[in-house]
Amino acid sequence: MGIWDAQHETMDREQLRALQLERLQAAVGRVDERVPFYRDKLTALGMEPGDVRELDDVRKLPFTTKNDFREQYPFGLFAAPMEEVVEVHSSSGTTGKPVVAGFTRRDLDTWADLVCRVAVMAGVQAGDIAQVSFGYGMFTGGFGLHYGLQRAGAAVVPISAGNTARQLQFMQDFGATVLIATPSYALYLAEAIQKSGTPEAFKLRLGMFGAEACSEEMRRQIESRIPMRATDNYGLTEVIGPGVSGECECRNGMHIAEDHFLVEVVDPVTDEPVADGETGELIFTSMTRECSPVLRYRTRDLCSVTTEPCACGRTLARMGKVVGRTDDMFIISGVNVFPSAVERVLFAIEGIEPYYQIVLQRKGALDTFEVQVEVTETIFNGWMDDLRAFEKQVTEQLRSALLVRPKVKLVEPGTLERTEGKAKRVIDDRPR
Secondary structure (H helix, E strand, O other): OOOOOOHHOOOHHHHHHHHHHHHHHHHHHHHHHHHHHHHHHHHHHOOOOHOOHHHHHHHHHOOOOHHHHHHHOOOOOOOOOOOOOEEEEEEEOOOOOOOOEEEEHHHHHHHHHHHHHHHHOOOOOOEEEEEOOOOOOOOOOHHHHHHHHHHOOEEEOOOOOOOOOHHHHHHHHOOEEEEEEEEEHHHHHHHHHHHHHHHHHHOOOOOEEEOOOOOHHHHHHHHHOOEEEEEEEEEEEEOEEEEEEEEOOOOOOOOEEOEEEEEEEEEEOOOOEOOOOOEEEEEEEOOOOOOOOOEEEEEEEEEEEEEOOOOOOOOOEEEOOOEEEEOEEEEEEEEEEEHHHHHHHHHOOEEEEEEEEEEEEEEEOOEEEEEEEEEEEEHHHOHHHHHHHHHHHHHHHHHHHHHHEEEEEEOOOOOOOOOOOOOOOOOOOOOO
């Protein structure tokens, strides 16, 4: 597999740090001049752009949070006048006002190039037919992948999300070789391909999955159903969308576009940096955005980052899989539980289908923790005593890993809802 931008992807790290400092200083100067929100923040800290003299000075800059985007809705964080803005995207806004991001023409060119890097890392080649099963519209995923895949030389099928029967028809008729989707929807499509009766008619060889975490267990489930190589990529609206990082052929972490995004990993409680390779909260500063630059954005995503050399030849730092979010953890009987930890246990148990749901409720003064999980036909159609024994086995494995005992409810295949977008793993019905 090739490297799209060898000049930056294989840059000597000392040269990279020099470039980062130059771009960080320019970004701080831009927001101080053009974004009153940041100018006020810097003034409150007694800082001026000239105070950024070395890369470690990034820690003197203010954090930015999702709530800041909401309070500045819609265009309060734009650093470009509207006559220079050519495209606007936003988050769904399901938990409050949407996060809004704007793009100048130069921003769109940068975005396409960054996603192209990720696509080439994953293995996309000229002549590939890429089916984009992300939603288009305000979501950055569809358009971002579209622009980057075209730049990589692929023919793009912009089918968007939904209508699974049509997805399969076009995938088969057009000979799609690359699938772009959330991992949960890819799993659903894989299940539908198996049931189609003609799985051999599909030509998929590569999957590019993002917009939600994809555990190694989920990856194995997808690849066991479709003979293709599943790869991860990462991005978020607040920073740029897809294109922040992606996996190379080594699949040993996602290479971060460090020439555009300065990454920090901090202890989410103390805000102090953690050591290379240790897990903490990801913080990103975008250094080259014209319209929507952001200083020290708190992603709430927990993962590790390493600068150890990669066998692919790229020198860019690699982030591991996101193991959880500081805001999706829930507490049961005083124990912190991440949905990803539940998934790791479930997907390692033979006889369990890769579909589950966590339901949290409160009865009296106590919280209840139920895990509903699909099992194979063989398990579900067995003797009742065997089903109870299997349920007990699942319960004990979860208790051992999580240090809290859930109620496990086994359901037959096809019972739990399939999703065309991000999977909703946790239903929290507890009173706020």
